[in-house]
Amino acid sequence: MNLSPQKKGSFGRKILAIFYSIFKRSRYFKGNARQLYSLTLDYLLVQLNLNQDIPFLFVAVIVGLLTGYVAVVFHDAIRTVSSMSFTDLRSVFKTIHIAEYWTFMVPFISAFGGLLVGLYNAFVVKARPGHGLASVIKAVAQNDGIIERKLWFHKSVTSVLSIGTGGGGGREAPIVQVGAAIGSTVAQMLRFSPNKTRTLLGCGAAAGLAAVFNAPIGGVMFAIEVLLGDFSVKTFSPIVVAAVIGTVMSRSYLGSSPTFSVPEYSLVSNTELLFYFFLGVLAGLSAVMFIKIYYSIEEWFQRIEKRWKIPVWAMPALGGLMSGLICMWLPELYGFSYEAINHAVRGNEGWHNMIGIYFLKPVVAALTVGSGGSGGMFAPAMKMGAMLGGMFGKIVHTLFPTITATSGAYALVGMGALTAGIMRAPLTVILILFEVTGSYEIVLPIMFAAVTSSLIARLTYRHSMETYVLEKEGVRVGYGIALSVAEHISIARVTKTDFVTFTISESAVNMIDTFFNTPESSFLVTDTDGQFSGIIGLDEMRMLLKSESLAGLIAEDIVKKNVPVLYDSTKLDEALKLFEITDFDMLPVLDENNNVLLGVVRQEEAFAYYRKQLNLYGSDEYENLKS
Template sequence: MNQSHKEQGKIHRKAKVLLYLLLRKTRFFKGSPREFFRMTLDSFLAQLNLNQDFPFLLVAVFVGLVTGYVAVVFHEAILIISELLFAGRSMTANPDFSSLNDMVFLPLIPAAGGLFVGLYNAFVVKERPGHGLASVIKAVAQKNGNLARHLWVHKTITSVVSIATGGGGGREAPIAQVGAALGSSLAQKLKFTAGRTRSLLGCGAAAGLASVFNAPLGGVMFAVEVILGDFSVHTFSPIVVAAVVGTVLSRSYLGASPTFQVTEYSLISNSELILYFVLGVLAGLSAVLFIKVFYAIEEWFHRIEKRFKIPVWAMPAIGGLLCGLVCMWIPALYGFSYEVIERALNGSVSWPTMAAVYLLKPVVAAFTVGSGGSGGMFAPAMKMGAMLGGMFGETVNALFPGMTAASGAYALVGMGALTAGIMRAPLTVILILFEITGQYEIVLPIMFAAVTSSLVARLAWLYRSRHRTS
């Protein structure tokens, strides 16, 4: 035993000597050998000075790499669990309740997922979960980018369980939050400055969104436009590096094809832009509707929790049960499935299904997230927008046959416009939609409608706030 300890000690000393020689050669350490061997971790990190540009880029590569791996695990875990629990069920066909077991157990699956999330947050995390991306933006603005160090682990577990068991939230915002928390945790561990901490948080968020969407440009723009609000080169460069690394890694496991496979669309005539403008207005108003429904239901959950003194850990189970009762009739509402979006982009969803998903998607998303469950609003907004665009496209096709594009083109534009209206980030949405569909010809209508939607949503909220104060 003593002999093995001596051997380990020799190896440890040799490793330290090699590290010292390497650092002296690269001029990262300028002290004597005695000073080096007496250094603590904090003083060692101070000597390395990873705040410099080139070392910081290497750290950004590491964040992109780890976030990419987490995104792959996140994606595959949701896929495996959802296929296990909902095996053989089409997410767009009418439900078949020939088995009484389905009638009983389908609503209980999201309820069980909600119960797990509630218990986990109450007894492991020991705090009420906040709004995902809002908490990240708040950390950037008020806490110098500092997030709880273990947030990325907790968020990964609760989001996978909540979404895979049939919750109404989406997976894109949680993985962006997980990446942001990873970057923030590493920055705190390495004693970075406040500016570098915010940048590394943005690197994680960009890598997360880029990995899950297979959209590096959109991930970069999301980080600088939504999370950081900083377009400087000093911030931009490491975020680009992290997003590229995360995307390359996710592509090596999940494939490089666009997220949605759609036929080619184009602008039929310049006069069609008028119709896309109208769609942008409708998308902006729908974005306001989405937000109002979400917050109204969230407030309702808070009221019943206080009125009936329901334990906080039980609220996500109640939200999951309500979500399950709705989704069992309209499977397209489940958060883990994007099948209805792809079918809408190809013009093969019935009008009743589109209307039901449009009206009920914000409701089931609020049932899950508003009750304390986990999930994002990115995918629900895209799903609602695709249904709005699909219905609008079929209407204008009937009114103006031969001079308008297929309904799938309007579904694609509606998806981007409504998401831009909710996020108030049209540049991010434009780039993401271009990357996830590979449709360049439809970029002009998306740009027009997305900016229109963002403006209409902002004006609607201003009018609403002035009307309340008057």
């Protein structure tokens, strides 16, 4: 059969055909205008098929553009409000000849900003503010990446007011949350699936962080390492695209200069790595101190609010007043100011400021944000870490001047190490600081100290800045998995009985014959009563195959007995954690009463089942599984 060639202008006719079909349907539609709009949008989305990989990349570009532009406006708005609140207002005081009272006026500026934030949340948003990044992680883990559509605007307004009037929070985490909300909103408008919605949320978060720090690689790693935990190509590609676009937007308006003015540093000697290790240990302990101070103050605010029945809208004003009383004596504590970090990384910061900022920065941040204000913990952690590194660097450089760099290098490394300890995300911090500095040699100490800090913080205190509040809200996130979903699912759901067993008296010849005639790579060993004894894996089989004589060898001689086990009463979350922290790809399931082997759980099947239930979270099917 001869096919007619495609006629010129067929694409235009297809577009006309789509609109014709819409208008034709509208003549017979009996609903209201809102329902017609919804139906029309659904029809257009089906025709455009944006869920496909290539069209989805164009949506990621849109999210990157929107987030990058909002980040620029956000940056300029904070600068404008801070200039009006301090520089312009102080000029007014000088004009009317009352400049001597300016110092006593400063705390009331922060209090006024807190009051505006409290009133806005109480009467416009009509809800208590969430916990920044923790709320984004919760949306990913429990809510299919869905965030309230107006959150990006509300968060932008409250953050600008809070930070611009002298609040102690940082601007980086709010723009990440704003970007995540923009990505989620776009996904909801285009009716995307839960997986695509979470990916677009990550696109917005990556674009926001990349735009603020001028660090696209760090933004990508943050979205993947901290928020999504998904390194697949389908997730990775659109996030990279969005981060690049967000960075380009930021550079177009704010320039390509780095966030911090950092001189060139290098590793003076290999011995110096020992000092960076000790700095990593101190940073990990300091990160734990930061987290505990912050949440102690936040919980104190919650107690006095209930005890004294203080209106919710007044709490941020109280926190702003208290933080302002501290900042009036140490202005470097303000959230909009990065002068202390710039001085520290150049080695010019004095001892008085470094000691004061190190101990008071978590207090000021907690007074502002913990009382109901707005801001993030990224910048406060970096500022505290820079002071720690600066003090440590001055000491070691004084004692060992020939084998150590100046204090500025240690301030830079300390800044990254303490932030890694608080977030438990060393890869993100390493990449951000690499992009900020543009120096490869200083990355080696940063890597060493950041990983050390993250490990020390994890060993010392099990909560990160985000997981503490998430567990209080009933969301358990650990080892890269949302444990609040898996902890309700019985291990029986993923237990299989198709496995190969040996008795402890099985001969080596039979075991080798079975090994070559079955696809299994792990074999379970039981005693004569069916009780579990251990596992024979590839390592043990390799030993058998290399043995010169198999005579007399039995399973009991080579079985690995130190094996983690599951019981029939175990929940899925315990199995997932064991798979994450051990090298086993198959675990035995035993009877809790007599240790008789009942079945096995395979790693791939367990995680596949978990991901399926995560997508079903909140549905009737999931509730039936819980019950």
